[in-house]
Amino acid sequence: MLTVIFPMTLGAAALGAMLGWASVRFRVDGSPLIDEIENALPQTQCGQCGFPGCRAYAEAIENGARIDLCPPGGEAGARRLADLLGRDPPAPGMEEPSPQAAVIDEQRCIGCTLCIQACPVDAIVGAAKQLHTVVGTLCTGCELCVPPCPMECIQMKAVTENIDNWAWKYPVFGIRRVN
Amino acid sequence: MFRKLFSFKGGIKPDTYKAVSTREPIGIAPLPSTLIVPLHQHAGGRAIPRVRAGDRVLKGQCIGEADGWISSAVHAPASGKVLAVENRMAAHPSGLPTLSVVIEPDGLDEWACLHPLRYQALSPEKTRECLRDAGIVGLGGAAFPTHAKLSAAKQTAMEAIVINGAECEPFMTCDDMLMRERAEGIVSGAAFFRELLDPKKVLIGIEDNKPEAIAAMSEAAKRFGSDFEVIAIPARYPAGGAKQLIRALTGKEIPASRRSPEMGVQCFNVGTAYSAWRFITFGEPLVSRIVTLTGNVENARNWETRIGTPFREFVALGHPGHDTNGFLMGGPMMGFEIPGMDAPVVKSSNCVIAAATSLFPPPPAEMPCIRCGSCAEACPHELQPFELYRFARVKNFDRAREFALDECIECGCCAYVCPSRIPLVQYFRFAKSGVQARLREKEKAESARSRVERRKAREARAKAEKAERLAAGAQASGMDASKKTAVQAAIERARQDRETIQAGNANDAETGDRYDEGQPR
Numbered sequence: 165m166l167t168v169i170f171p172m173t174l175g176a177a178a179l180g181a182m183l184g185w186a187s188v189r190f191r192v193d194g195s196p197l198i199d200e201i202e203n204a205l206p207q208t209q210c211g212q213c214g215f216p217g218c219r220a221y222a223e224a225i226e227n228g229a230r231i232d233l234c235p236p237g238g239e240a241g242a243r244r245l246a247d248l249l250g251r252d253p254p255a256p257g258m259e260e261p262s263p264q265a266a267v268i269d270e271q272r273c274i275g276c277t278l279c280i281q282a283c284p285v286d287a288i289v290g291a292a293k294q295l296h297t298v299v300g301t302l303c304t305g306c307e308l309c310v311p312p313c314p315m316e317c318i319q320m321k322a323v324t325e326n327i328d329n330w331a332w333k334y335p336v337f338g339i340r341r342v343n
Numbered sequence: 344m345f346r347k348l349f350s351f352k353g354g355i356k357p358d359t360y361k362a363v364s365t366r367e368p369i370g371i372a373p374l375p376s377t378l379i380v381p382l383h384q385h386a387g388g389r390a391i392p393r394v395r396a397g398d399r400v401l402k403g404q405c406i407g408e409a410d411g412w413i414s415s416a417v418h419a420p421a422s423g424k425v426l427a428v429e430n431r432m433a434a435h436p437s438g439l440p441t442l443s444v445v446i447e448p449d450g451l452d453e454w455a456c457l458h459p460l461r462y463q464a465l466s467p468e469k470t471r472e473c474l475r476d477a478g479i480v481g482l483g484g485a486a487f488p489t490h491a492k493l494s495a496a497k498q499t500a501m502e503a504i505v506i507n508g509a510e511c512e513p514f515m516t517c518d519d520m521l522m523r524e525r526a527e528g529i530v531s532g533a534a535f536f537r538e539l540l541d542p543k544k545v546l547i548g549i550e551d552n553k554p555e556a557i558a559a560m561s562e563a564a565k566r567f568g569s570d571f572e573v574i575a576i577p578a579r580y581p582a583g584g585a586k587q588l589i590r591a592l593t594g595k596e597i598p599a600s601r602r603s604p605e606m607g608v609q610c611f612n613v614g615t616a617y618s619a620w621r622f623i624t625f626g627e628p629l630v631s632r633i634v635t636l637t638g639n640v641e642n643a644r645n646w647e648t649r650i651g652t653p654f655r656e657f658v659a660l661g662h663p664g665h666d667t668n669g670f671l672m673g674g675p676m677m678g679f680e681i682p683g684m685d686a687p688v689v690k691s692s693n694c695v696i697a698a699a700t701s702l703f704p705p706p707p708a709e710m711p712c713i714r715c716g717s718c719a720e721a722c723p724h725e726l727q728p729f730e731l732y733r734f735a736r737v738k739n740f741d742r743a744r745e746f747a748l749d750e751c752i753e754c755g756c757c758a759y760v761c762p763s764r765i766p767l768v769q770y771f772r773f774a775k776s777g778v779q780a781r782l783r784e785k786e787k788a789e790s791a792r793s794r795v796e797r798r799k800a801r802e803a804r805a806k807a808e809k810a811e812r813l814a815a816g817a818q819a820s821g822m823d824a825s826k827k828t829a830v831q832a833a834i835e836r837a838r839q840d841r842e843t844i845q846a847g848n849a850n851d852a853e854t855g856d857r858y859d860e861g862q863p864r
Contacts, residue, residue, distance in 0.1 A: 207788035209795055217795070285791045286798050304791050327383075329783065330437040331776030334738075335769040 197249075198222050204244045206261075208236045209284035210306030217284065225249070236261045236305070263323040264305040266298045272317035279309035279318060349594040351587045353723040354579040355756045357513050357676070359552065364516045364635050364643040369524055371647050372634075372660060378420050378446040378651035379431050379687040380406065385478075385486040387413030394444060398425045401455035403628050406444045409475050415488045416478045419455075420630040420649035423448040434654075434672060434689045438682025446651070457626030467494075467539055474619065477628040478690075482614030483507060483583070484673060486691040489615055493539045495604055501542035502607035505592055506533050506616055508549040508556065509576060509583035512674025515694040517633040518613050520645045522549065522556035525617055526563035532616030534567060535623055540609060545571045546592045547613075550578040580676065581754040585610040587723050599750050614693075634688060636661040638671070638696035648688050654695065655684035663697040671696040675703065676755040710763035718757035718767060724750050728757035728767050735774035740781065743774050751775070 202222040213233035215221040225231060231245040232254040238261040242254035268279070268288075275293040287303040290296030298309075298318075310318050323329075383389035390407030394400055400419040407417035423446045430440035462470045474490040481487045495501045506529070510518040522529060533545050547564065549557050557575050564571040576582055576591050586597050589608050597603050603610060614632060621627045630650055637643040640661030648657060658670060671678040672692055681695070688695075696702075718728035726747055734743035751771050758767040 202792070203788075205788070206784065207791040207795070209791070218792070219795075284795055284798065286794045302790070302794070304787070325437075325439065327433055327435060327437060327439045327441050329780070330435075330439055331780055332436075332769070332772040334773050335766055 195226055198226050200248060201225050201245065204237075204241065204248055205234060206236045206241060206304070207285075208304035208306045210236060210304070210308065212236070232258060235259065264320045265300050265303040265323055266305065266307070266309055267300075267319050267321050268296055268298055269315075269317040269319065270295055270297070272315045274315055276314060278312040278314065282309045282312045284308060347594075348574070348576065349591050351582075351590045351723050352725050353721045353756060354581060354587075355721055355759050356579055357759065359513045359578075360637070361514065361516050361519070361552070364514070364637040364645060365519060365523075367642075367644045369520050369633055369645045369647055370660075372649065372652060372657065374421055374448050374450065374452065375649070375652045375656040376447075377426070377653065378423070378448060378649060379443050379653060379685070380417060380420065380446065380651035381431070381433055381441050381443045381687065381689060382407040382417055383433075383441055384417065384650070384689040384691065385415040385480040385488055387411065387415070387488055387491075389442065390414065390417045392428050392442065392444065394419075394425050394428065396425055396427045399423070399449075400425055400446060401453050403457060403630055404455040405476065405628070406446075409488075412475075413488060413491055414475070415480050415490075416476045416628070417444070418478055418628040418630050419444075419446055420651050421446065421448040422451050422453040432683050432686045434681065434686040434692060436679040436682065438686070443651075443687070459626050460623040462535070462538070462623060470539065474622065477622045479615065479619050479622060479629050480690050481612055482618065482632055482690065482693065483585075483612035484677070484691050484693055486689075489611070489619065492604075492609055492611070493536065495540050495609075496602075496607075499605055499607045501540045501604070501609065503544040503546050503593055504533065504536055504540055504542045505585075505589055505608060505610040506545065506547040506613055507583060507585065507588050507610055508547060508553075508560065508613040509588055510553070511550060511578070511580045511583035512676055512678075512694070513580075514637050514696050515635050515674050516637070517635045517645050517693050519553050519556050520635075521617060521633050522553070522613055523559050526556075526559040528617045528620045529613045530560065530563040530567065530571065530616075531624070532618070532620030533571070533611070535619055536609075536611060536616065537570075542607075542609075543570070547571065547573045548576050548582075548588050548592050549573065550582055551575040552578040581723055581752070581756065584723065584752055584754060586752070599747065629690060632688075632690060632692070634692055635694040636697075637694070639664040639667050639699035639702055640697050648692075650688060650690055652688045653684065654681055654686055654688065657688055658684070658695060658697065661697070664699060666699045666701070667697045668700065669698045671698055676759070677753060706766065707764045709765050712763055712765060715762060717760045717762060721756040721760040723754060723756060724752060726751060728771075731774070732765065732767055732770050735770040738774075738777065740774050740777045744778060748774055748778065 202219055205218040205222060207218050209217045211217065212235050213221045215224050231251060232242045234241055239254060239258040242258060246253040273295050275290060275295060277290065277292050279296060280288045280290055284306065285302060285304055287299050288296055288309060289299060305320065307320055382392060388410035391410050393408050394406045400406060401422045402419060404419045405416050406419050409416045426445040426447050428444050431443040432438055433441040460473055471490040471493055475488060479489045481489060508518050508522050537545055547560055549560065557573060561573045564573050574592060581587055582591060589603060589610055590596055593608055595606050595608055597606055618629050631647050632650065633645050634648045635645050636658065640663045642661045644661065646660060654670065670681045672681050672695055673679065674694055675696060712729055712732060714729050716729065722728055730746045731743050731748055748771065753768050753771060755768050761767060
């Protein structure tokens with residue numbers, strides 16, 4: 165009897181000690197899933213999801229927040245998150261995102277730098293009392309620069325189709341009556 | 344000598360319609376009234392404009408400079424006056440505008456100063472640079488800059504260069520006529536490529552339905568001995584695809600993850616070899632190319648056409664029939680409908696087909712896919728188009744990529760054999776565009792994220808620096824005790840002064856009242 169209990173207890177103690185050591189030694193700070201979730205988000209930093217920036221939303225999702233809160237990601241983005249997390253895909257009917265970019269009216273800009281401070285992705289260049297401008301290719305269209313502008317000279321413009329971003333359309337064929 | 348020929352899987356044998364446009368020799372297209380030269384005619388970076396409206400340019404003068412290594416220069420196709428550098432309709436399925444140089448020819452056709460390239464005296468790097476600045480790009484259709492294909496892989500020795508004269512697309516005869524009439528130039532161009540790449544063999548592949556071209560090329564190749572081989576390959580579409588031709592001639596299959604030089608092979612179109620030869624012998628940059636004009640026209644023929652000739656003026660040369668309902672650029676299998684007749688002939692325009700319902704009847708209605716597998720049998724890349732279609736149709740691009748969507752060359756064999764008449768290639772093009780858009784988005788998101796991170800780090804650093812400065816300031820004032828007592832003394836003095844003044848004011852006020860009372864009103 166004792167010859168059985170003794171080695172079993174010893175084994176359990178040894179394994180327990182190993183597990184305890186490993187949990188300290190190989191501890192991972194933060195969840196690696198957050199980075200993956202963040203990579204699946206469009207990085208517009210717009211805050212439309214209700215969280216301050218994409219990183220914050222990624223952390224919230226990891227803690228159980230809904231995955232269909234990101235308008236710039238649209239349905240495709242939500243579906244990617246669903247795939248990544250093994251959750252249910254979003255209900256269809258999410259609005260298609262419409263890419264846009266900010267444009268500063270150069271006639272009215274007074275060079276107050278407020279929009280530069282508001283821009284989360286450093287897409288606005290300029291200095292105090294110098295004309296500011298938005299670098300079109302860097303702008304994510306988050307609209308965060310619009311409210312701070314005292315001159316109301318920032319407008320959001322839809323990104324138009326050009327020869328570099330043109331895409332083949334989904335093949336749709338008219339229905340013909342067959343006699 | 345007998346040579347073992349290899350074969351590629353799949354393929355189709357459509358009617359060729361080639362004979363009509365080979366009856367007359369290559370014609371020289373007349374000078375058009377305006378030339379619209381797009382600055383982005385090649386794969387890679389758009390050329391940087393080097394002329395302004397009002398400038399006079401000479402034929403062959405550089406009007407757009409290559410931007411980076413994978414890019415190519417653009418030259419004036421005739422002497423004349425630059426009317427504008429502006430956005431004009433592109434020869435592209437979208438018909439969207441692209442930056443172009445508009446030239447009004449003066450009719451003199453005066454060449455700029457040309458120098459033959461003595462490449463024997465130059466380093467290979469310099470020679471490649473010269474080719475880039477001469478605007479030499481692949482004339483088979485993809486317009487990939489040729490200089491970028493002219494460096495061998497470091498690890499693998501070059502075994503063969505393949506000169507592509509297969510021309511498998513129906514209707515198209517520009518390479519056929521070029522080989523018949525200018526074989527000498529093509530072979531000399533191939534010899535120049537051989538000097539740069541140093542392969543053991545030069546294999547010239549021509550489909551066996553072009554006996555005149557094979558005879559002419561064999562004759563021209565004799566001069567270079569047994570290293571040059573002209574090989575007739577069985578006519579089967581798409582034998583002219585680079586990977587298919589390499590497979591047929593060398594038996595090598597290029598995997599998706601590798602480029603052909605890593606396997607010791609490189610492939611060039613005959614037109615490319617010819618224009619490279621014209622550049623090294625006469626110093627002429629690429630300003631014109633052979634374009635087949637065929638289909639529903641009275642006079643089907645090949646024309647040596649200046650780059651930038653508007654399609655309206657070009658197709659008029661063939662007198663298109665009255666029932667023509669559109670024009671195709673490229674062949675009927677892989678071409679696209681020209682979006683507008685103001686678009687110009689570009690370096691990748693090999694063929695223009697006038698379309699009519701008699702030639703191309705409207706496609707029958709699309710029926711559901713029955714997964715019969717005919718498309719998989721026809722696919723020269725051994726893909727499974729029915730699986731690709733299934734996922735492209737529901738816009739699940741990731742799954743389509745698992746079935747090697749990126750490998751599809753859009754040759755159209757699958758759609759040709761499909762019993763349900765599904766326009767499969769259109770679905771694959773749509774899916775590929777979707778993949779491209781997603782990649783662009785991802786790149787943009789990645790760069791935005793790195794900027795957010797740097798911004799946060801910068802803000803944290805600024806905050807830390809400010810806190811440090813304040814702490815240092817507080818410490819500094821704490822250390823200087825004598826200064827502190829002096830400040831304290833000054834504050835004390837000021838307080839006393841203030842008190843005395845206030846007391847004085849109070850006295851003044853009292854006396855003032857009295858004084859006022861004493862005054863007559």
